[in-house]
Amino acid sequence: MQSKNELVQLPLLNKKQITLVLKREDLIHPFISGNKYRKLKYNLLEANKVGYDTLLTFGGAFSNHIAASAFAACEMGFKIIGVIRGEELERNWQDNPTLLKAYENGMVFKFVSRETYRHKEEVSFLFNLKKEFGDFYVIPEGGTNELAIKGCEEILTQEDRQFDVVCTSVGTGGTVSGLVNSSFEHQQVIGFSALKGDFLKTDIERMTTNPRWKLIPDYHFGGYGKITAELVAFINNFKQQTQIPLDPIYTGKMLFGLLDMVKHDTFVKGTKIVAIHTGGLQGIHGMNSVLKKKNLPLLHI
Known part of the structure; x- marks a missing residue:
C-alpha cells in the first residue's frame, strides 16, 4: 500500500478558508505503518x-x-x-x-x-x-537516529510543494527533523509535542540545522501517553465527520492542536496545510483498556 493525500473537509476549515490535507502515512503498511x-x-x-x-x-x-x-x-x-x-x-x-x-x-x-x-x-x-x-x-x-531521519526525509514528495505549512506530531524528534530537512524553501514545519517539557526543542536542534520550524508545546494533554475525555471526544468526532481514524498518542493530539490554532486565526486565509498521519492505530486497543479502568469514554475502533 502507499501513502495518499486526503482532503479534510470540516465546517471550521471552510469558515476560515484554510485547506487541510492529511498525508495518510498510516496506510503504508498494515503493521509497520x-x-x-x-x-x-x-x-x-x-x-x-x-x-x-x-x-x-x-x-x-x-x-x-x-x-x-x-x-x-x-x-x-x-x-x-x-x-x-x-x-x-x-x-x-x-x-x-x-x-x-x-x-x-x-x-x-x-x-x-x-x-x-x-x-x-x-x-x-x-x-x-x-x-x-x-x-x-x-x-x-x-x-530515531541518523538513518531514521533519512527515512523520514522521504515523506514529502514533489506533490507536497503546493503546501505552505507542514505539520506533524513529535515524540523523539526524528520525524519532524526529516520533514524539516526535506521541506521546500517556502514552507514552515510545525511540530506538536506529545510530551511534557521543553527538552525536545534542544533535541531537534541537534538533528537539523534548517531554521524553518517551530515546536508547539501546548497540546500534550498531560504528557506522553496521557489522554483526557476531551481528547477522546475530539478523536471520535473527527472519525465520525471524516471517516479517518486517529491515534490518541500522537496524531490525535496534533490535529486537536492544529484545528485549535485554525479556530484562533493563527493562519491567514488561503493557507494550505499538509499534516502527517504518523500511524500508531494499533495502540487504540491498549488505550481503551486504560480508559475503561478510569471510567472514561472509549475510542471508537
Whole structure:
C-alpha cells in the first residue's frame, strides 16, 4: 500500500478558508505503518548489510515502535529483543495487545524498572545486555537516529510543494527533523509535542540545522501517553465527520492542536496545510483498556 493525500473537509476549515490535507502515512503498511516504517527502513537495511542477525530496541507498554519493530524483524528474518519499560508488566504482559502481538512476531522481552530504563543508553547497560543475549544491532527508543531521519526525509514528495505549512506530531524528534530537512524553501514545519517539557526543542536542534520550524508545546494533554475525555471526544468526532481514524498518542493530539490554532486565526486565509498521519492505530486497543479502568469514554475502533 502507499501513502495518499486526503482532503479534510470540516465546517471550521471552510469558515476560515484554510485547506487541510492529511498525508495518510498510516496506510503504508498494515503493521509497520506511518513514521515507524520510515524510521526502520534504512536501519534494517544497515543491520543486514553489516551482518547482524539480531536487533535490540526499547519501548513502553503500548509502544508503536515495539509493535512495528517486531513485525519488521520477523518479515526480514531478524531475531529481536525488546527492552520494555516497567518491570510490573512481566506478570501479565499477555493481557497487553501490543506486547502480545510483538511476542507473536518473535520478540524476546527484557522487562526492566523505570529507574533502570533511564540508563538504557549507557555503555555498561548495553554491555550487560550483550553478555545476556550476545551481539545485536541497536535501534534507539522510538527508532530515531541518523538513518531514521533519512527515512523520514522521504515523506514529502514533489506533490507536497503546493503546501505552505507542514505539520506533524513529535515524540523523539526524528520525524519532524526529516520533514524539516526535506521541506521546500517556502514552507514552515510545525511540530506538536506529545510530551511534557521543553527538552525536545534542544533535541531537534541537534538533528537539523534548517531554521524553518517551530515546536508547539501546548497540546500534550498531560504528557506522553496521557489522554483526557476531551481528547477522546475530539478523536471520535473527527472519525465520525471524516471517516479517518486517529491515534490518541500522537496524531490525535496534533490535529486537536492544529484545528485549535485554525479556530484562533493563527493562519491567514488561503493557507494550505499538509499534516502527517504518523500511524500508531494499533495502540487504540491498549488505550481503551486504560480508559475503561478510569471510567472514561472509549475510542471508537
